[in-house]
Amino acid sequence: MIDKFIKINTATNGPVLVNALDISSVINKGSYTQLNVGSKRYYTVSNIPAVSGTHTALEVASGTTTSDGTGGYPPQLIDSNATFTSSGMLPGDLIVNNPVTQPIEYTNAYESIGNVIVNDTTLNVSNFGLASGVDYKIYSSNFIFDPNADFIAAGVQQGMAVNLTRGFAGSDPVTNIFVDEVSTNKISLLGAGGNPAENYGADWQVLAAYALGLEGANEPVSYKIFNPELSTMQAAINAAIVDVLNNATSHVAELPFVVDEFTSSES
Secondary structure, eight states: OOOOEEEEEETTTEEEEEEGGGOOEEEEOSSEEEEEEETTEEEEEEOOOSEEEEOOOOEEEEEEOOBOOSSSSSOEEEOTTOOGGGTTOOTTOEEEESSOSSEEEEOOTTSOHHHHEEETTEEEOSSSOOOTTOEEEEEOSSEEEOTTOOTTTTTOOTTOEEEEOOSSTTOOOEEEEEEEEEOSSEEEEEEGGGOOGGGGTOSHIIIIIITTTOTTOOSOOEEEEEOTTOOHHHHHHHHHHHHHHTOSSOOEEEEEEEESOEEETTO
16 A cells, blocks of 8 residues: 555645544644644644734733832832732732833732732732832733733634743743633733643743743743634544545645644653
């Protein structure tokens, strides 16, 4: 029997040929499609995202501290002119100096919001607190924010898989994170198994510090959102398998687009 191949073009490693006769199943895994070819042997092909874009660090508050929050426990940020209870702040948000050059504090991501926002003018923070007279900004560590997006109109829904770059060229993306709540231009995140997204690296470093270009970050933080109900990649692979197996003259069927990544469990 003549071998029958599907050809998958990748953005980084050129084309890959997979023997269609070896593929036992094609399964959509959210951000990638898995091609099973035997016991514990499989290939993974990055899926085509339903929505993608660039994350912008989301400022939720700013001001100047009016009292010393460094002397007691828990350490605090105190600003008599603030309105923290209506700011949209959440546990885990990043506090930086103003103008922005470095992180200076953050609120504990594993505390409840009631233990972080004491009242309109006082925050409990994680490390040392802020002295009086410090100019600060607070950025969200809980939302992917894209002022140019309309996630609701794009059909983004709870449970969709998300990949998030880390802000460093060549670094692996943040995976195992999923859409939680959706609004027009921002989405909150949840980790796999209901764990906090912070457990997977989608925290103040990526969503705030790296997105601001701090701590050596050298490229934008971008996101990709995948619809598990509409896997373009899974459908294309299945169609290519059917095409090549039923074609009496051709032994290669090529997928109609370039994918980000192709990996093998054998490598």
